[in-house]
Amino acid sequence: VDRLSRLAAAALRWCARLLAGRTEWAEAILAEAENVPAGCQRLAWLGGGLRLVFRESMIMRKAGAICAFAAAVGWVASLSWTRSPVNRVTVANRVSVLVTVALLAGLWLAGRRLVGPAGAGRTQRLVRAGGYATVLALTLGKVSVERMRGPADLGPGAGGLLWTGEALFLLMMAIFTAVVIMATAQRSPVTTGTLLRGIAAGLPIGIAVFLFLPLGVVRYQASRVLPAVPQGTLGAFAWVAVLVAPAVAGVLAVRRFPSSQALPPAAGRASVFSARLGMAFALYGAGTDGSAESEARIRQGVAAGLVAGLTGAMLAVLLGTATIALLPHDSQLLGWLYPHLSRAAILPAEQGAGSNAAGYLLLLLAVPFAGFGIGSIGAMMATPDLARPPGGGPPGDDPPTASPPPDGGTDRSSDNGTEPVVSLA
């Protein structure tokens, strides 16, 4: 038993380093163990210390997350590596899968250094897992769709376009992943409320754009996703969603942002970068008092717009890509989408859909950019200090000062994702 106790003490001493910033609690148990009677009691005492380390370091959760990620990557890779003939598209797809996986892992590691690990809140963990799942699902959908490309995409001269498309796709996946990691990190400059408002605004964008363009970026009049609604109306809905939703998210993110007592913690270079980028894009010449609270509010608005655009674009492209990928396998879906085509005419239509899916890259680029810009404008309009003209302004036109929250500034539950989650045993 004494030997086991010595082993447990050594293990506890070694594992204490897992408790970043809280190693003193493991050291306290170790120090106290000297006062516990030797034998089984001391061994149980040290075992309790190991239990504390495993619980507080959340090592099991981290191991579970890594295993889930590895399983998802393995599943996507196995589906992407099926017995397809080796041609230019196949090679591009395999490279795309490998680079996407490297991006997901690399950005996760880089994010830990810049803005810390994932936040302790359930929302942040769910959003991060959902973001990773979206990237992997979109990669799988893209691989499936590109198998349906026609011979024109495989001929000489098509390689440059193909690789340019791959590079743009990977760039957008990197931007999306980086935003997900930053927005859900412990030292994120974005509050949980802002993140949720951006996602909520992005959902109608994604659905509206998908209903308008369910089979790629093409004016395909015969699709019957919503048979009773004319295509023009669907287009108008999509435009309204793309233009209005990020602005609403930006305005709400600014207005619901708590007072200066609840500013999110600084996130290092990434935080400064995002604030400067927002300023440079939307606030050029607008004038600002430069206060920390104004910058933080603007940052929330810009982030909400960007998250809305990214969510909308990813959702629309994911739904559209999945629809196209399912075409050869689902006869019911086929009859629903192509009611006027005979079976013999379906193959060219499928091939057309595969090529049209490449147009989704435009959505992936344009919608987040629009969300970023419109969210910035919404933030600029909603931030009171920025609306004040230089030199003061007319009497009585002062912006309303932020009143302290009813609980004296301690209640940050709705808008701050950085609050540690604690519970009593």
Add this chain to the structure above:
Amino acid sequence: MTSLRAFSPQTVSVLAALCAEPSVWRHGYTLAKQTGLKSGTLYPILLRLADRGLVVASWEDEAAPGRPRRHLYRLTATGLAAATAAAAPEPTAAREGTAPRGRRPARLAARRAVRWTG
């Protein structure tokens, strides 16, 4: 999502042990013996209480010969208020059924003393 959560019986026992002599610094092993809790239960509770400012932790100034310095614990003023409220006996009116329905005032005060998120 923030919610109020009651002190667990184990936490109440730790608070009660610390509250008995609030000005005295206690060792972890002493608390474990007093409360009957194992180290794997006691220390997470102390850690949470310290996080919330109810308990202050400190290392001994000088170590006993041949032994490492020990970690000491004591209630803060807020912790004392929370512990007193949590340990307060049930009001007579409530026992007799004349008090308004709902949570007991002392427990409620203790719950309000600290917000627990979950």
